[in-house]
Amino acid sequence: MRYSIFSVLREAFNGQRGWRPAWREPDPKPAYDVVIVGGGGHGLATAYYLAKVHGLRNIAVVERGYLGSGNVGRNTTIVRSNYLLPGNTPFYEWSLKLWEGLEQDLNYNAMVSQRGVLNLCHTDSQRDAYARRGNAMRLCGVDAELLDREQVRALVPILDFDHARFPIKGGLLQRRGGTVRHDAVAWGYARAADQRGVDIIQNCEVTGIRIEGGRIIGVETTRGFIGAKKVGLACAGRTSQVAAMAGLRLPIESHVLQAFVSEGVKPLLHHVVTFGAGHFYVSQSDKGGLVFGGDIDGYNSYAQRGNLPTIEDVMEEGFALIPSLGRLRVLRHWGGIMDMSMDGSPIIDRTPVEGLYLNCGWCYGGFKATPASGWCFAHTIARDEPHPLNAAYRLDRFATGALIDEKGSGAQPNLH
Amino acid sequence: MRITCPHCGERGNEEFAYLGDATVRRPDDAGAARPGAPEFERWMDYVYLRDNPAGRHRELWQHVHGCRAWLVVTRDISTHAIFSVEDARAAALARPSLVARDAAS
Ligand SMILES: Cc1cc2nc3c(=O)[nH]c(=O)nc-3n(C[C@H](O)[C@H](O)[C@H](O)COP(=O)(O)OP(=O)(O)OC[C@H]3O[C@@H](n4cnc5c(N)ncnc54)[C@H](O)[C@@H]3O)c2cc1C
Ligand SMILES: [Zn+2]
Numbered sequence: 144m145r146y147s148i149f150s151v152l153r154e155a156f157n158g159q160r161g162w163r164p165a166w167r168e169p170d171p172k173p174a175y176d177v178v179i180v181g182g183g184g185h186g187l188a189t190a191y192y193l194a195k196v197h198g199l200r201n202i203a204v205v206e207r208g209y210l211g212s213g214n215v216g217r218n219t220t221i222v223r224s225n226y227l228l229p230g231n232t233p234f235y236e237w238s239l240k241l242w243e244g245l246e247q248d249l250n251y252n253a254m255v256s257q258r259g260v261l262n263l264c265h266t267d268s269q270r271d272a273y274a275r276r277g278n279a280m281r282l283c284g285v286d287a288e289l290l291d292r293e294q295v296r297a298l299v300p301i302l303d304f305d306h307a308r309f310p311i312k313g314g315l316l317q318r319r320g321g322t323v324r325h326d327a328v329a330w331g332y333a334r335a336a337d338q339r340g341v342d343i344i345q346n347c348e349v350t351g352i353r354i355e356g357g358r359i360i361g362v363e364t365t366r367g368f369i370g371a372k373k374v375g376l377a378c379a380g381r382t383s384q385v386a387a388m389a390g391l392r393l394p395i396e397s398h399v400l401q402a403f404v405s406e407g408v409k410p411l412l413h414h415v416v417t418f419g420a421g422h423f424y425v426s427q428s429d430k431g432g433l434v435f436g437g438d439i440d441g442y443n444s445y446a447q448r449g450n451l452p453t454i455e456d457v458m459e460e461g462f463a464l465i466p467s468l469g470r471l472r473v474l475r476h477w478g479g480i481m482d483m484s485m486d487g488s489p490i491i492d493r494t495p496v497e498g499l500y501l502n503c504g505w506c507y508g509g510f511k512a513t514p515a516s517g518w519c520f521a522h523t524i525a526r527d528e529p530h531p532l533n534a535a536y537r538l539d540r541f542a543t544g545a546l547i548d549e550k551g552s553g554a555q556p557n558l559h
Numbered sequence: 560m561r562i563t564c565p566h567c568g569e570r571g572n573e574e575f576a577y578l579g580d581a582t583v584r585r586p587d588d589a590g591a592a593r594p595g596a597p598e599f600e601r602w603m604d605y606v607y608l609r610d611n612p613a614g615r616h617r618e619l620w621q622h623v624h625g626c627r628a629w630l631v632v633t634r635d636i637s638t639h640a641i642f643s644v645e646d647a648r649a650a651a652l653a654r655p656s657l658v659a660r661d662a663a664s
Contacts, residue, residue: 381613383609383610383611383612384611384613387610392608392609392610393608393609393611394607394608394609395609395611396579396580396609396611397611397613397636441577442572442577442618442620442634443579443580443611443616443618443636444636444639445613445636445637446636446637446638446639450560450572450639452571452572452573455573485606485607541603541606541607542594542599542603543594554606554607555578555579556579557577557579
């Protein structure tokens with residue numbers, strides 16, 4: 144069923160009885176051309192572009208839980224393409240372009256909101272660094288504006304501009320950045336992939352990878368063996384575990400990141416704002432709650448929950464930036480497990496096992512990458528070679544030294 | 560999560576800084592190594608590759624806001640339960656050297 148103003152009106156007069164499930168719940172077939180492991184944003188987008196761009200028909204996505212139970216439904220929904228390094232900037236800009244046309248493409252309301260992402264600076268040297276980043280972005284055709292303090296005040300008056308330690312000196316604004324409703328991204332891709340014949344198999348955990356003569360032949364799952372000519376891993380925080388089933392040892396640690404939502408209030412904050420003196424980012428959802436987060440907890444974790452010191456730290460940074468936050472109550476907080484890679488950048492590549500492909504290492508910034516990641520991973524799987532946009536995201540860059548370290552913090556995953 | 564420092568007693572984890580996997584070993588060999596050479600693989604292993612298990616993990620923490628000792632904490636990464644905390648120096652001295660380990664295997 145196509146969603147449109149007419150279907151909404153028709154159902155309004157029909158007691159809302161005519162809606163159909165957005166995707167089928169098929170049993171796994173004995174074999175597929177391509178099996179994608181992980182029904183998060185990246186896995187679903189990959190299946191969709193494999194069907195749409197590459198014309199493949201016999202595809203399955205297997206997900207151990209329910210759709211959206213992973214990071215795609217846990218993130219703080221920020222999308223942007225304000226990257227500095229070659230290899231990153233064109234990739235994230237392509238992602239933002241795909242976001243801009245996503246809802247029409249999928250026929251699904253993902254609440255793409257280009258409200259602008261504003262990174263604040265608090266020292267002169269930080270302003271210089273932002274000028275450099277903004278210039279690098281503009282050289283790649285990405286929008287960036289360097290704002291002074293008064294321009295920032297005009298946009299976001301509620302900030303503490305005269306904070307004794309971290310006064311606000313200005314900011315780097317990307318107007319095309321913003322937020323996207325995260326669950327709707329999973330649902331929209333799932334529905335669109337399903338309509339193109341992709342089997343989405345939930346509650347089906349991959350427990351083994353079968354390889355014969357160096358070539359993949361399928362995956363063992365909790366619902367039996369599923370044969371596959373090609374297998375793509377897109378299992379976010381659990382990639383080390385699943386890749387180990389194929390004998391791979393990866394440059395990845397799993398870490399926990401927490402996120403928070405306050406009670407709903409009237410419109411207060413119209414942009415995504417990030418605090419430059421620490422690590423804190425905040426936006427206001429359409430329901431009115433402030434959605435915010437900060438640093439990862441900093442130690443390896445698969446627990447999907449963090450600890451109190453990080454919560455305290457995030458709240459302190461929030462108060463330093465917006466003192467009026469102190470009057471709000473936090474309603475909910477949660478954690479998600481992410482693949483922190485050794486240089487802070489992702490991997491989209493083939494592997495030493497023929498027919499096995501890898502999409503991982505997204506750290507805490509992979510939501511914005513969802514469309515381009517799916518698009519490039521689909522290309523890599525279908526053509527057996529990377530697209531120019533993901534050519535830098537190689538697995539062997541750790542051996543060759545061609546690292547992409549945006550933060551310059553070295554092989555220390557909890558610092559990226 | 561609370562860590563019992565062998566020197567200072569039980570403290571909140573905010574007093575400690577995390578380094579990472581304590582089972583990886585800094586190679587003893589100095590000098591340049593070409594890809595494929597055993598020294599190169601040892602350095603790759605030490606700098607970049609991790610088992611990242613979803614269970615028991617030996618890891619290095621430093622009691623930065625306490626006695627500043629380096630510690631080896633054995634922790635279940637899936638539950639955050641802590642099994643043991645040892646002094647890192649004693650744990651390191653108890654290991655055979657990498658060259659000796661490779662020669663023996
Ligand atoms: C709190 C938090 C805030 C974040 N904020 C942002 C943000 O503002 N902007 C941004 O760009 N990024 C953000 N991120 C990062 C982003 O959410 C992730 O990088 C991205 O969602 C990962 O890709 P995914 O959607 O495919 O992952 P997931 O949704 O986690 O998908 C992976 C799936 O694989 C499944 N799986 C795992 N093992 C198996 C198995 N053996 N068999 C079958 N299935 C398996 C999992 O169940 C899971 O559903 C945030 C992350 C967190 C945790
Ligand atoms: Zn101590």
